[in-house]
Amino acid sequence: MPEDLHDFVFFSKNFDRASGTLVPFLSEAQVNYAHGRKTQETVTHFLGRNKKSLKIAKTIEQHEIITTQGIIPVLGALQILEKIHPEHLAIVTSASRELCINRLQAAGLPCPKFIVSAEDVICGKPDPEGYFLGAQLLGLAIEDILIFEDAQAGIQAALKTCASLAIVGSCDASAGKELARIPDFTKIQIMRSKNRYMVMF
Structure with a gap:
C-alpha cells in the first residue's frame, strides 16, 4: 500500500x-x-x-x-480497502508501528491485520526486506503480490523483488519510469474470485 x-x-x-x-x-x-x-x-x-x-x-x-493535523487519505483509498479482505493485504512502512496506526486512524482508514513497520526490519527501504516479510505474513509468494508505492526508496525496494508494482501519486522516481502510474485510487477496479484479485487500472 x-x-x-x-x-x-x-x-x-x-x-x-x-x-x-x-x-x-x-x-x-x-x-x-x-x-x-x-x-x-x-x-x-x-x-x-x-x-x-x-x-x-x-x-x-x-x-x-x-501531529495529525492535515492527514487525509489518498483519494479512493478507503473504497479500495473495503473491497479487500483484511487478511489479504499488508502495509510495509518505514514509519514506526505507533506512527503508522495513528496516521491510519487520523485519515479514517482501517488498520490491516498485517503491518511491517520500522521496528520489524533490520534494513529499511530501499532494501526489500520489508516486502519479503510482508509476503511471508500473508502466506504468499512475492511474485503473487501487487505493491503500491509513492516514494523513491520504496520503489527501489519493490523493484528488487519479483512483485508487481504500481506507482501512486506524483513521485518523480528515476527508477521504474516504465511502470504503471496512477494519480490516486479512484480509477482502480478490483474484482475478487475466492482469495485472488484482479486489479484493473
Missing part, C-alpha cells in the same frame, strides 16, 4: 530561546531522501550516527506521532 503516511521535518539541536522549541530546518535534498525511509536512517545519513543524531531522530518520531 502507499506509504505516504507521514511528513518529515528535521529539527536542529538549537532551541529558539523565545519559544523554547526546536528550530526546524528543511532542504530539498533532505526531503527527497527522507521520503519512504526510516527516520533514524535518514537523520544519521545527514548527521552521522552518534548520540546527538539518535536523540534528534527520537524527537522527530515523537513529534510525528502526536
